[in-house]
Amino acid sequence: MGAMVGVRRRVSSIAKKLDRGSTQGDPWGIDVEGALAEVAVAKALGIYFSGSVDTYKSPDLVGIQVRWTPLEQGRLIVRDQDGDNENYILVTGTCPNYKISGWIEGFNAKDSQYISAPNGRSAAYFVPQENLKPMRIYTK
Numbered sequence: 001m002g003a004m005v006g007v008r009r010r011v012s013s014i015a016k017k018l019d020r021g022s023t024q025g026d027p028w029g030i031d032v033e034g035a036l037a038e039v040a041v042a043k044a045l046g047i048y049f050s051g052s053v054d055t056y057k058s059p060d061l062v063g064i065q066v067r068w069t070p071l072e073q074g075r076l077i078v079r080d081q082d083g084d085n086e087n088y089i090l091v092t093g094t095c096p097n098y099k100i101s102g103w104i105e106g107f108n109a110k111d112s113q114y115i116s117a118p119n120g121r122s123a124a125y126f127v128p129q130e131n132l133k134p135m136r137i138y139t140k
Contacts, residue, residue: 002039005051006032012053037068037091040098044135063087065106070094075126076101078109090132102132 010031012018035051038060042049047061060066065083067076068091076090084107092099109125117123 001049001051002036003032005038005053006035008053009035033070033094034066034068036095037098038066040091041066041089041100044100045138064089066091068092072099073129075114075128076104076109076132078104078106078114078125078127080110080124082106082109084110087138088127089135089138090127090129092129100135101129102134103138104132 007028010028013027013031039049041064042061045061049061052058052060063086065086065088067078067088069075070093072092074090074092076088078088082088084105086106087103088106088109089103090101092101104127109127111125114125114127114131115123116126118126
């Protein structure tokens with residue numbers, strides 16, 4: 001289901017001309033892996049994965065934004081326009097081997113110590129994994 005959702009999201013972005021080349025790497029793979037990361041979090045927390053498409057900045061899961069990176073030591077990215085009152089969960093790895101690395105509230109992620117602008121993109125908050133709360137203490 002997650003793979004199909006990722007494909008539907010990519011096709012929708014292309015159809016709506018929303019794909020402006022703003023990401024590095026394979027956009028198809030990024031959309032599929034991102035959706036599969038959402039499935040992994042839903043399964044881990046025992047919550048429903050709706051498989052939504054075209055919901056954009058709405059939470060990926062109820063009150064949760066899932067952020068995915070293939071990098072084992074990757075950081076959780078939060079941008080200024082992201083919600084302060086949502087929880088952000090970082091998933092690392094690639095299918096079928098994901099690690100749910102931890103979580104943080106939006107307002108705590110938006111700390112000046114985390115500001116970075118790698119790869120020539122606009123600055124954002126890049127929270128290191130060691131600054132995330134462990135999933136064993138996840139609260140909504």
